[in-house]
Amino acid sequence: MSKEAKEFILEAEKHTALRAKPVCPAVFERNKMMEATQYESYFSS
Secondary structure, three states: OOHHHHHHHHHHHHHHHHOOOOOOHHHHHHHHHHHHHHHHHHHHO
């Protein structure tokens, strides 16, 4: 895995930890979907 990918994942994990407070499930799901999409486009670009 490239250095950039590792850093990206560390950042993502940090944000996830910050957001680990209970939120409305619908919002949580939407955030998860959006993150997955960003993740996909990040690695496919």
